[in-house]
């Protein structure tokens with residue numbers, strides 16, 4: 001397994017191109033199953049999760065071609081059962097359920113496992129699909145779903161932690177070819193869901209309310225092929241913004257969408273980080289005096305859970321006490337103990353982490369545990385003095401396109417050490 005070797009203490013300076021969004025492209029890739037015609041998707045990030053999803057689509061019988069940036073899919077002759085082993089290994093693949101039901105009226109997919117950040121239930125996905133007329137049987141770790149006739153219905157998708165992003169995606173993709181009208185209440189409003197809706201409407205779907213908690217979907221008879229460019233990745237952009245601030249440098253984020261980053265930019269400015277919007281770019285500098293902040297993660301447009309670990313790394317550098325409260329996932333503080341190995345002072349009390357920041361960080365060997373926790377450790381390693389080795393960076397490769405290459409171009413002293 002590869003690791004990153006980082007010599008900290010160098011300010012990041014220069015310009016970085018933001019890649020396409022992982023969390024937008026995965027459901028969009030699933031949506032290509034809804035038509036037998038060719039779909040061309042541009043600005044696709046070259047990530048292990050994307051390559052995994054390509055293999056899943058191929059295992060279903062789709063013709064898939066990915067050159068590292070443009071993806072072409074033609075799902076002319078597909079089956080309803082994919083490669084279980086692949087589907088089991090990537091949670092995001094759960095969103096093939098809706099399109100397979102809409103297209104083939106049946107699907108067999110493995111129950112996604114939990115992961116280090118939480119149990120990751122799919123009860124809301126199944127509730128929504130049942131409302132549309134799907135029979136669900138769960139047997140030996142697999143979901144067997146059949147829907148001879150999908151009919152529009154009223155679906156409330158709110159859960160204990162608010163809306164579900166991929167649950168909303170699944171129900172939308174089952175409803176677009178259903179008979180009649182579906183109304184989804186408490187739908188997810190994330191930009192990635194809006195991008196999926198834009199993709200589906202371009203295919204000929206009739207979906208209203210994108211970005212709002214209420215979606216109205218009028219079923220149509222068939223969908224066609226489409227060309228689409230994926231939105232930029234707001235979490236990658238936010239991650240590089242925090243890295244710039246933590247390093248004491250200044251970075252221009254080319255291609256970022258400030259309108260997708262409201263809560264993140266607001267919180268960084270509250271911490272004293274200077275941010276400028278110039279033309280199509282976002283320039284993020286470093287605070288003369290970093291201030292501690294409190295944050296609670298919320299559904300969009302609140303502060304995103306996927307930025308909580310990165311902000312925690314920055315708050316380790318801010319003199320004073322910061323409280324970060326995680327309201328979306330039940331155990332998303334794995335990065336805290338690893339940050340403490342770099343000298344951070346963090347106490348976890350239930351859903352909150354209390355960071356006593358301001359002590360200088362010094363390099364150490366640390367272990368990545370999940371995608372965003374790994375990003376937090378890289379940020380802390382860049383800010384720390386001395387050498388940090390981040391092990392198991394395959395977690396990072398799932399969601400960041402050539403992260404070490406982009407950081408090195410900004411002046412970070414970072415190198416990938418091939419598999420131990």
Ligand code: EPZ
Pocket residue numbers: 022023024026092118119120121122123124125126159160161162163164165166167305306328329330371372399
């Ligand atoms: C998506 O996961 C993202 N992944 C996650 O990003 C992101 O953290 C999450 O949305 C929240 O924004 C992709 O888009 C591939 P949810 P998803 O269903 O859809 C509970 C990253 O780092 N819930 O919105 O799986 C759930 O337990 C990843 O890029 C139910 O209770 O998340 C959680 O507490 C991590 N029942 C909350 O809802 C359900 O049926 C939000 O989960 C579904 C979810």
